Amino acid sequence: MLRDTGVQSIAVDRLCTTMHILAMLGSYVRFDIIRRILTRVFGCNVVMAMSITDVDDKIIKRANEMNVSPASLASRFEEEFKQDMAALKVLPPTPQRPLGSVYFDLRARGDKYGKLVTTVPSATAEPVDSDKRHSSDFALWKAAKPQEVFWASPWGDGRPGWHIECSAMASEVFGSQLDIHTGGIDLAFPHHENEIAQSEVFHQCQQWGNYFLHSGHLHVKGKEEKMSKSLKNYITIKGFGEDHEKDAGDAAGRPADFLQTFSPDVFRLFCLRTNYRSAVEYSDSTLAEAEHVLLGLASFVEDARAYVKGQLTCGPVREDVLWERLASTKKAVKAALANDFDTPRAVSTILDLVHHSNRQLRPVSKGSPNHTQESWLWVGLEFLNGSCQLQPPLGFPASSPEAGGPRSPTVFGAILAYVEEFFETVGISLTNQQRDSSTVTLRCVLDELVRFRLKVRQYALATPGATGEARKQQLQERQPLLEACDTLRQDLVTHGINVKSPRPT
Numbered sequence: 403m404l405r406d407t408g409v410q411s412i413a414v415d416r417l418c419t420t421m422h423i424l425a426m427l428g429s430y431v432r433f434d435i436i437r438r439i440l441t442r443v444f445g446c447n448v449v450m451a452m453s454i455t456d457v458d459d460k461i462i463k464r465a466n467e468m469n470v471s472p473a474s475l476a477s478r479f480e481e482e483f484k485q486d487m488a489a490l491k492v493l494p495p496t497p498q499r500p501l502g503s504v505y506f507d508l509r510a511r512g513d514k515y516g517k518l519v520t521t522v523p524s525a526t527a528e529p530v531d532s533d534k535r536h537s538s539d540f541a542l543w544k545a546a547k548p549q550e551v552f553w554a555s556p557w558g559d560g561r562p563g564w565h566i567e568c569s570a571m572a573s574e575v576f577g578s579q580l581d582i583h584t585g586g587i588d589l590a591f592p593h594h595e596n597e598i599a600q601s602e603v604f605h606q607c608q609q610w611g612n613y614f615l616h617s618g619h620l621h622v623k624g625k626e627e628k629m630s631k632s633l634k635n636y637i638t639i640k641g642f643g644e645d646h647e648k649d650a651g652d653a654a655g656r657p658a659d660f661l662q663t664f665s666p667d668v669f670r671l672f673c674l675r676t677n678y679r680s681a682v683e684y685s686d687s688t689l690a691e692a693e694h695v696l697l698g699l700a701s702f703v704e705d706a707r708a709y710v711k712g713q714l715t716c717g718p719v720r721e722d723v724l725w726e727r728l729a730s731t732k733k734a735v736k737a738a739l740a741n742d743f744d745t746p747r748a749v750s751t752i753l754d755l756v757h758h759s760n761r762q763l764r765p766v767s768k769g770s771p772n773h774t775q776e777s778w779l780w781v782g783l784e785f786l787n788g789s790c791q792l793q794p795p796l797g798f799p800a801s802s803p804e805a806g807g808p809r810s811p812t813v814f815g816a817i818l819a820y821v822e823e824f825f826e827t828v829g830i831s832l833t834n835q836q837r838d839s840s841t842v843t844l845r846c847v848l849d850e851l852v853r854f855r856l857k858v859r860q861y862a863l864a865t866p867g868a869t870g871e872a873r874k875q876q877l878q879e880r881q882p883l884l885e886a887c888d889t890l891r892q893d894l895v896t897h898g899i900n901v902k903s904p905r906p907t
Contacts, residue, residue: 429617431670432678433584434492435828436615436743442827443739452495453571454480457551457561472551490666491829504543504557505534511599518590518598518614540596542566565596569604578605580612587616587679618681667830668693674745674828695753696830699821702756703832705763706818710811719762719810728817731755735824745828752824759817851890852901859887 440446455461456476465472487494508515516522541563546552552559562570572580585594594614601610663686672692676682708714731751738747825832862880865873891901 428620428669428673428682429584429586430487430492431490432617432673433615435670435674435745436584436678437493438828439739439743439745443736449496449575450493451571451575453568455564455567456480458564462550466549489661490669493829503533503541503545503560504563505539506542506596506600506603507535508538508540508599509536511603514602515599516595518595522595523591540565540592542600565593565600568593569597569601573601573605578607579610582613582615583611584615584617587618590614590616615678617678618676620682620684622684664689664693668696670828670830671696671749674749674830677746678743696832699753699756699825700832702760702763703818703822706759706814709763709809710815710818712809712811714763716762716809717764719813721810721813724759724762724810724813724817727755727758728813728820732820748824752821755817756821759814763814848899855887855890855901858883862887 437448437450441448457472461472461476465475468475484494543555543557543566544560544563545557546559546561550561552561572583583594583597598610602608668689669692672689673682675692705714709716731754734751735748738744738751741747822832862883863877865876868876894901
């Protein structure tokens with residue numbers, strides 16, 4: 403459980419200046435959510451530092467391939483990385499300080515090594531000309547090779563080892579101890595283990611980092627491997643020139659620019675609905691589901707605001723029930739966030755509050771119920787809980803009561819304020835979602851239309867049990883249905899929509 407004691411320092415792990423794929427930046431979004439929760443829910447004074455690597459083996463190799471200097475390549479990707487972070491609404495770090503063969507003797511560390519893993523993997527074999535004492539030792543300072551960038555040092559020309567960069571930056575900002583260190587689960591070993599080893603020796607302390615938070619990977623749906631450039635199963639936030647756009651779009655089979663399809667708020671809600679430690683399956687359908695939930699929330703906010711202003715006429719409201727549910731929701735949400743930042747349970751609790759509140763926002767016309775408006779409201783409401791059934795809410799009749807009963811704007815004002823505050827806390831705005839709802843609604847309607855057309859075609863072509871002349875007669879009688887389906891397909895083509903029909907069997 404999280405205690406309200408005021409966490410003060412967070413170190414976010416290094417950025418290697420290469421292609422910025424959605425999987426990598428997904429970790430930053432998840433930890434940005436945690437940072438916002440610590441600050442705005444628990445009142446912690448958070449100082450967050452980020453290490454930006456501007457030279458390592460991969461950068462040098464890539465720079466040589468592109469015939470540019472490592473510094474110019476690093477500078478380019480650093481700026482593009484910052485633009486992507488801003489596009490995903492990730493708050494910037496408090497300080498930002500980029501940092502530019504000596505080895506760490508792991509055997510001298512003894513049994514203190516391996517705090518984050520149950521079993522330390524065996525070291526890989528070293529080349530015969532290696533100057534390491536033991537194969538498991540890692541570099542603190544790497545001697546410069548010909549044509550590589552270097553700095554002068556007491557050990558000769560060279561550059562910092564990978565692990566030392568993050569520890570040096572964190573030590574400069576936070577001193578001998580930090581509260582939270584974050585990164586992807588793949589960095590737990592060896593990177594974070596090596597950071598712990600060298601930092602505790604340097605600072606002569608028993609515990610350098612109080613907590614290490616590791617986020618799970620994004621996986622392409624149906625595949626076990628994480629999303630990565632080397633596996634060519636990745637999606638970029640936006641294109642980085644024609645070569646990258648083509649590479650990302652063709653390799654993944656999806657648009658190179660994620661933000662052309664979904665908004666940063668949709669991706670943020672997608673992240674909120676999974677625990678930050680969990681591996682997550684990425685697919686267009688899971689993002690579309692998050693988009694629908696977000697639009698449902700925005701619709702509730704719009705209706706609740708209209709009711710509070712007196713612009714929406716409803717029947718009597720069980721005000722006592724809503725006050726009780728709001729109080730229990732606040733308590734449950736804070737308990738969830740204090741339990742290892744359990745955002746899925748917090749969001750589910752908020753959606754449950756919206757679900758029950760929406761059920762009592764039953765729009766009626768003066769003198770007679772407005773059945774069309776009720777049906778639309780119920781469909782949107784039930785979708786939040788995983789169904790799309792056209793049916794009246796439990797406990798209420800199919801027809802609405804007459805308008806003109808007592809109003810309860812105070813309780814809906816309180817619920818509205820709490821729901822909006824929660825999502826603003828985690829970086830999501832519910833006020834500007836409706837502007838895109840027409841496009842999403844049209845897409846949903848088209849999906850339903852295409853499914854309906856397919857069912858009609860299947861019925862027209864299905865003649866179970868009929869043979870010979872009887873089958874021929876049935877197909878002839880149903881020919882108008884097939885002709886209507888073909889006409890619909892042709893009409894849709896004029897609007898730029900191409901429906902591909904399966905061939906008759």
